[in-house]
Amino acid sequence: MMRAPEIGPNVKQAVPFFAVTDMDASLRFYLEGLGFQMKNRWIDEGKLRWCWLELGGAALMLQEFRKEGHDSWKPEGKLGEGVSIYFICKDALAIYREVTARGIQARRPFVGNSMWVTSVSDPDGYKLFFESSTDAPEETEWNEEAAS
Numbered sequence: 001m002m003r004a005p006e007i008g009p010n011v012k013q014a015v016p017f018f019a020v021t022d023m024d025a026s027l028r029f030y031l032e033g034l035g036f037q038m039k040n041r042w043i044d045e046g047k048l049r050w051c052w053l054e055l056g057g058a059a060l061m062l063q064e065f066r067k068e069g070h071d072s073w074k075p076e077g078k079l080g081e082g083v084s085i086y087f088i089c090k091d092a093l094a095i096y097r098e099v100t101a102r103g104i105q106a107r108r109p110f111v112g113n114s115m116w117v118t119s120v121s122d123p124d125g126y127k128l129f130f131e132s133s134t135d136a137p138e139e140t141e142w143n144e145e146a147a148s
Contacts, residue, residue: 015052016060016085018126019075023048023064025123030062033104034120034128058087080125092116092132093142109142116142 020026030036030053039059040052050063065073089095096109096118109118115131122128 013059016083018060018062018083018122018124019073019079020062020064020122020124021079022123023051023062026062026064027051029104029122030060033102034099035102036060055087056089060085078125080122080127083125084127084129086129086131089130089132092118092130095130096142111136111138111140114138 018026027038027048031038034055036053036055038051039054041048042050044050047064049065050061052059052061065071067074087095093109093116096106099106099120104120107117107119109116111117111134114133114135116134116136117129117131119127119129
């Protein structure tokens with residue numbers, strides 16, 4: 001008799017894939033600015049074209065397409081426009097402090113939907129939000145002086 005397959009989730013992770021216009025600028029932002037680590041990469045004709053980046057339990061992929069010739073691609077509009085990714089964290093305020101200390105411009109944290117929220121925009125305009133649960137009142141804005 002054939003045994004029924006285990007019931008449970010089959011999908012394990014969603015990984016955003018961002019087309020980028022300048023891989024070097026994007027890598028500076030994600031690796032040096034946000035603290036991601038590169039786990040996989042694809043070098044094509046001596047140039048890094050694609051990579052898999054991780055930060056904690058989250059991942060994303062970046063790819064810079066050729067601008068001319070075989071496998072080329074040119075976006076019709078601005079890359080990143082209208083794209084938002086939310087990272088649920090243990091402590092979004094710590095993310096804010098870490099990335100701003102590295103020179104990344106981040107939105108001052110505020111409370112929305114019982115979550116501290118801060119956000120950054122990458123070099124192509126993709127919006128990245130970092131959130132963590134809180135009991136602070138809705139619309140509270142984080143004040144560094146009061147937090148010290």
